[in-house]
Amino acid sequence: MKKTLFTALAVAALAFASPARAQQSVSYQVSFENAVHHEATVIATFKGVQTPVLEVRMARSSPGRYALHEFAKNVYSVQITDGKGKTLTPNRPNLHQWNVSGHDGTVTVKYTLFADHPDGTYAGVSPTHAHLNAPATFMYAHGLEKAPIQVSFTPPAGKNWTAATQLKKETAPLTFSAPDFQYFMDSPVELADLKWREWTVQEKGRTQKIRIGMHHSGTDQELDEYTQRAKRITQEAQAVFGELPAFDFGEYTFIACYLPGTPGDGMEHRNSTVITSSRSLQTGMNPNLSTLSHEFFHAWNVERIRPKSLEPFNFADANMSGELWLAEGFTSYYGTLLLERAGVTSSADYLQNAGYPILAVMVSPGKEYFSPVEMSQQAPFVDASRSVDATNRTNTYISYYTYGNAIAIGLDFTLRTKFKNLTLDDYMRLLWQRHGKPEQPYTLPDLEKALADLTKDPAFAQDFFKRHIYGKEMIPYEALARQMGLALQQSPNAVIGWEGLKFQNDQATIAQGTFANSPLYKAGLDRDDVLLTLDGQKLTDQKTLDSLLAKHKPGDQVQVEVMQQGTKKTVSLTLAQDPAVKLVPLEQVDKKVPKDAKARREAWLSKKA
Numbered sequence: 001m002k003k004t005l006f007t008a009l010a011v012a013a014l015a016f017a018s019p020a021r022a023q024q025s026v027s028y029q030v031s032f033e034n035a036v037h038h039e040a041t042v043i044a045t046f047k048g049v050q051t052p053v054l055e056v057r058m059a060r061s062s063p064g065r066y067a068l069h070e071f072a073k074n075v076y077s078v079q080i081t082d083g084k085g086k087t088l089t090p091n092r093p094n095l096h097q098w099n100v101s102g103h104d105g106t107v108t109v110k111y112t113l114f115a116d117h118p119d120g121t122y123a124g125v126s127p128t129h130a131h132l133n134a135p136a137t138f139m140y141a142h143g144l145e146k147a148p149i150q151v152s153f154t155p156p157a158g159k160n161w162t163a164a165t166q167l168k169k170e171t172a173p174l175t176f177s178a179p180d181f182q183y184f185m186d187s188p189v190e191l192a193d194l195k196w197r198e199w200t201v202q203e204k205g206r207t208q209k210i211r212i213g214m215h216h217s218g219t220d221q222e223l224d225e226y227t228q229r230a231k232r233i234t235q236e237a238q239a240v241f242g243e244l245p246a247f248d249f250g251e252y253t254f255i256a257c258y259l260p261g262t263p264g265d266g267m268e269h270r271n272s273t274v275i276t277s278s279r280s281l282q283t284g285m286n287p288n289l290s291t292l293s294h295e296f297f298h299a300w301n302v303e304r305i306r307p308k309s310l311e312p313f314n315f316a317d318a319n320m321s322g323e324l325w326l327a328e329g330f331t332s333y334y335g336t337l338l339l340e341r342a343g344v345t346s347s348a349d350y351l352q353n354a355g356y357p358i359l360a361v362m363v364s365p366g367k368e369y370f371s372p373v374e375m376s377q378q379a380p381f382v383d384a385s386r387s388v389d390a391t392n393r394t395n396t397y398i399s400y401y402t403y404g405n406a407i408a409i410g411l412d413f414t415l416r417t418k419f420k421n422l423t424l425d426d427y428m429r430l431l432w433q434r435h436g437k438p439e440q441p442y443t444l445p446d447l448e449k450a451l452a453d454l455t456k457d458p459a460f461a462q463d464f465f466k467r468h469i470y471g472k473e474m475i476p477y478e479a480l481a482r483q484m485g486l487a488l489q490q491s492p493n494a495v496i497g498w499e500g501l502k503f504q505n506d507q508a509t510i511a512q513g514t515f516a517n518s519p520l521y522k523a524g525l526d527r528d529d530v531l532l533t534l535d536g537q538k539l540t541d542q543k544t545l546d547s548l549l550a551k552h553k554p555g556d557q558v559q560v561e562v563m564q565q566g567t568k569k570t571v572s573l574t575l576a577q578d579p580a581v582k583l584v585p586l587e588q589v590d591k592k593v594p595k596d597a598k599a600r601r602e603a604w605l606s607k608k609a
């Protein structure tokens with residue numbers, strides 16, 4: 001994905017070394033004759049093939065989404081010919097590969113793609129749009145990774161589609177190019193009757209364009225309002241790093257699809273992002289902008305400040321990275337913080353949600369099992385991964401998004417309170433300078449070194465990484481919050497646990513595996529066990545349960561009648577204190593708020609652009 005400079009050098013070298021190889025090229029023609037039934041026709045032509053056997057493949061993974069997807073499952077009616085139109089019969093060495101021999105240097109593969117999941121990872125074709133994530137759509141050829149690529153689209157008859165994409169626009173209608181395979185696979189396309197907005201950003205002697213290509217059924221006024229807010233968010237992101245990245249073709253594109261029924265998603269790319277949701281701008285303006293904010297931050301963090309473990313991205317296997325607590329977690333932290341700094345959400349709204357990652361890490365037994373690095377490495381098991389058999393992740397896992405978000409807030413508070421005039425923004429800017437321009441993929445030791453250099457305190461950096469990144473120790477949030485003019489406000493309520501319950505037929509079913517530290521677990525209850533009564537009262541709904549619990553204190557014992565695998569029994573359950581904590585201004589719990597703490601809080605939340 002991150003190959004711009006490298007590609008330029010490689011192409012130059014090829015031009016001198018081997019004129020024959022310079023003629024390698026890949027082109028795709030895509031049409032939508034049966035869009036109503038979610039089919040696309042793709043014709044891929046590979047030229048300048050020099051090996052006797054051309055290995056044509058469908059990807060198994062997609063950048064930014066870590067599970068294996070086996071995109072070959074939606075490909076059929078494969079027809080292969082050579083440059084003269086002679087039919088070739090491929091060998092199938094595995095699920096996702098077609099080995100083609102007997103060709104004349106040109107191989108054309110025509111196939112049908114079924115596509116009915118228009119989000120950041122998959123593809124969706126219908127009469128209203130074609131939303132194509134490249135790895136889910138395009139066969140590629142092993143050995144032609146450096147060849148330039150051209151793609152052209154033919155919309156269904158009568159459709160006035162334009163295309164939102166980071167691919168380079170060519171002169172022919174709906175025709176685009178990419179310098180190589182890695183860039184092409186990083187470039188999704190949405191073809192639809194799009195509404196467009198754009199603005200330019202001038203800085204450091206260059207002018208760049210930011211565009212929104214939106215497929216939605218809302219009004220132009222709503223899109224104008226969305227655009228104004230999006231602009232302020234991008235300015236706040238720019239302020240963190242001190243500049244925009246130099247986008248490859250001087251342009252960044254938000255590829256938005258907000259039609260009803262669209263799966264909610266966001267997926268970062270070098271010079272664009274896919275942002276999809278079934279929420280309209282009328283009902284979901286700010287939640288949709290929250291995704292936009294997160295994804296735009298990725299233009300620096302993960303797209304250019306890139307972990308070495310993801311370079312180059314392997315489309316033929318799962319990609320494991322121990323750095324997603326930073327790549328995703330820190331991005332999650334800034335995604336919502338920048339919304340607040342941009343004035344899209346209020347400080348009060350922001351604070352209400354900002355404490356959630358801290359709460360999640362505090363409550364989750366998972367932190368006893370794996371460090372944030374090890375949590376990150378499990379992404380292929382959890383990110384868009386569906387398994388038939390249950391897992392014990394309730395007890396052994398914390399999402400690297402959540403864990404990393406909690407580390408970001410903890411490190412930001414630590415820098416702001418322990419060091420004069422240092423913030424997490426400074427750390428991100430240093431990472432940008434060291435690893436983003438030019439792009440030098442980083443390792444975990446690089447991250448620790450940057451923290452040591454920023455703080456001029458290597459012992460602190462080593463200790464922080466040892467405890468909280470490689471280790472499993474909680475950051476002291478309570479004390480840090482007070483120094484930031486904030487408090488972690490606890491709930492005094494008694495609870496039976498913190499698992500999800502499903503109320504139906506006057507009873508409550510435990511909807512997930514129970515947490516090892518929760519009263520339900522300790523009472524011997526687990527997923528799918530049915531709670532019939534508490535204190536002899538039927539559990540008809542959450543309100544009834546809450547009112548029963550309101551009569552108790554944490555530590556009280558209650559009798560719960562349950563149905564467990566067909567057997568009715570009564571268990572004695574010791575109520576716990578609700579672990580929920582909220583991040584609130586210190587004024588709400590304490591009259592005396594030190595001036596410096598209040599100043600830190602205000603500096604943290606204030607507009608930077």
Ligand SMILES: [Zn+2]
Binds near residue numbers: 128129130257258
């Ligand atoms: Zn769309």
Ligand SMILES: [Zn+2]
Binds near residue numbers: 295298331
């Ligand atoms: Zn992300």
